[in-house]
Amino acid sequence: MNNKKDLLIVAQGDSVAVALRDLTAGEEASFGGGTIVLKEDIPFGHKVALADIKEGQNIIKYGFPIGHALKDIPAGSHIHTDNLKTNLSGVIEYKYSKTQNVIKAAKPETFMGYKRKSGRAGVRNEVWIIPTVGCVNSTAQILAKEANRAFAGQTDGFFAYTHNMGCSQLGDDMKTTQKILKGLINNPNAGAVLVLSLGCENNNLDVFKPLLGDYDPDRVKFLVTQNIEDEYDAGLKILGELASYAASFKREPVPVSDLVIGFKCGGSDGLSGISANPLCGRINDMLVARGGSTILTEVPEMFGAETILMNRAEDEKVFEKIVALINNFKEYFIRHKQVIYENPSPGNKKGGISSMEDKSLGCIQKGGKAQVADVLDFGQSVSRNGLNLLTGPGNDQVSCTNLTAAGAQIILFTTGRGNPFGAPVPTLKISSNTPLYERKTNWIDYNAGQIIDGKSFEDAASELYALVLNVASGRVQTKNEIYGYREISVFRDGVIL
Numbered sequence: 001m002n003n004k005k006d007l008l009i010v011a012q013g014d015s016v017a018v019a020l021r022d023l024t025a026g027e028e029a030s031f032g033g034g035t036i037v038l039k040e041d042i043p044f045g046h047k048v049a050l051a052d053i054k055e056g057q058n059i060i061k062y063g064f065p066i067g068h069a070l071k072d073i074p075a076g077s078h079i080h081t082d083n084l085k086t087n088l089s090g091v092i093e094y095k096y097s098k099t100q101n102v103i104k105a106a107k108p109e110t111f112m113g114y115k116r117k118s119g120r121a122g123v124r125n126e127v128w129i130i131p132t133v134g135c136v137n138s139t140a141q142i143l144a145k146e147a148n149r150a151f152a153g154q155t156d157g158f159f160a161y162t163h164n165m166g167c168s169q170l171g172d173d174m175k176t177t178q179k180i181l182k183g184l185i186n187n188p189n190a191g192a193v194l195v196l197s198l199g200c201e202n203n204n205l206d207v208f209k210p211l212l213g214d215y216d217p218d219r220v221k222f223l224v225t226q227n228i229e230d231e232y233d234a235g236l237k238i239l240g241e242l243a244s245y246a247a248s249f250k251r252e253p254v255p256v257s258d259l260v261i262g263f264k265c266g267g268s269d270g271l272s273g274i275s276a277n278p279l280c281g282r283i284n285d286m287l288v289a290r291g292g293s294t295i296l297t298e299v300p301e302m303f304g305a306e307t308i309l310m311n312r313a314e315d316e317k318v319f320e321k322i323v324a325l326i327n328n329f330k331e332y333f334i335r336h337k338q339v340i341y342e343n344p345s346p347g348n349k350k351g352g353i354s355s356m357e358d359k360s361l362g363c364i365q366k367g368g369k370a371q372v373a374d375v376l377d378f379g380q381s382v383s384r385n386g387l388n389l390l391t392g393p394g395n396d397q398v399s400c401t402n403l404t405a406a407g408a409q410i411i412l413f414t415t416g417r418g419n420p421f422g423a424p425v426p427t428l429k430i431s432s433n434t435p436l437y438e439r440k441t442n443w444i445d446y447n448a449g450q451i452i453d454g455k456s457f458e459d460a461a462s463e464l465y466a467l468v469l470n471v472a473s474g475r476v477q478t479k480n481e482i483y484g485y486r487e488i489s490v491f492r493d494g495v496i497l
Helices: 134-150 171-186 205-212 231-246 276-289 306-310 316-335 346-350 356-367 396-405 434-439 457-472 479-483
Strands: 007-009 016-019 028-031 034-037 047-049 058-061 064-069 110-115 126-131 158-160 190-197 220-224 252-255 260-265 293-296 372-376 386-390 410-415 427-431
Touching (some): 064 356, 126 134, 126 171, 134 231, 171 190, 171 205, 171 396, 220 231, 260 396, 276 356, 276 410, 276 427, 276 457, 293 356, 306 316, 316 372, 410 457, 427 457, 427 479
Parallel strands (some): 126 190, 260 293, 293 386
Antiparallel strands (some): 028 034, 058 064
16 A cells, blocks of 8 residues: 555555545645646545546456446546446345465463353443333433442443333344344343343343343343332342442453454545554454454445455355345345445545445455454354354444444444444444544544554554553543443334334
8 A cells, every 4th residue: 555645545456546635626646656637626535536537447446346437537537426336236146266364373362351150251340221122211221320329339330221122023123122132131241231121012021031041140130110119229229239249250361362342434434444444454353363253244334345255254154154144135225125235324425435335345444354254143142253244234323232232342443534422332433534533532542544644554553452452451441431422222124013
């Protein structure tokens, strides 16, 4: 990757470069080893043609086509949605052609975590309140507030994770809600959990408890609010018991191989796939090299780059699971009569992303170079070390909830436009550019824009990896923890009665 003051070429053979600042028509802009006179204004993060591109000709970025030219595009012109169109259409067939990327094993390391009786490890020791239904959301919030006052200092805090699901749902949609809630209950960052029920909901405890399977009754307790006179008094009593149980766990050295890290991008711009996402890819590979587990989600943002991931499947069985992951989500779009390859966000376009391929080729950079070890459904927990792919949309709240339910103890969340959202687990925000980092210091934890400014990927990866371990060890809180951005949103695809 050539990095100069004005324009950046991402990969050898690219026909476009990306503006590193707002550029003006008539300006002579420099790129790796040359200059070009601009025919139009080029906003920060947007693309410029490095040579004449004919109508119908592919436009190359990241070393791959990101679409084709809708008309002749002279060198020095702005390339965006008005003159570029995706090459993608419909459901396609795939063939497995394995790419052998070997991640060399690294020396084992440890962090200071909480070893759970289940064998998993937490990076926080919190008490979570999980409603089975939205009707008891306010009850859960009141109980969390009162418990934080009554039992302060015993744990890392009490948190209620409210949602609007759990009743009036049918069939597979209700099952998805139950799987997600089960996954949240099992996340090891929760030292203890109160499952709070109304009593008459579809997802009542008679239905839901059997789906939890084996659970530790000291760690997970239940309360049906319709069955008692004073749910606040009863709830606080249970939370006191849970706090005492959680307080029995202390930080101790835990192998990095016990870490499960989720990766997410939201509010992306034209530099997300150039700085922040590939930086996360290096962190991904560093964790895999130490035996850890990583999760990449946002299936629609794999469209157009899915074959790269398919060819990194460990074997044909995993390849077939990736094919099903992609095609099932395409069929979800078709079932709802929506365009499969629509760029999902106006903010993405404003930031310089012009097509689904442009978005996806940048998005999957977070997956590094590791082989794909497994593919997970909603609420399915990570069981294999290495890179895992997780079903779900690109929506920030839904995908971060899915990552948490899959067992992620930390989420690395890249952004070029900015986003304060946080998951129940520490959500480490990484800016793709320095102006965002400097403007939103109360949102951003790490500035990957330093890479655009000249810092090497190696130095940035070393810094970010150290930060991840400090977050895991409790030495650093992420901005979402400090400012209280902790939310969930359960995926829904069905009838509400």
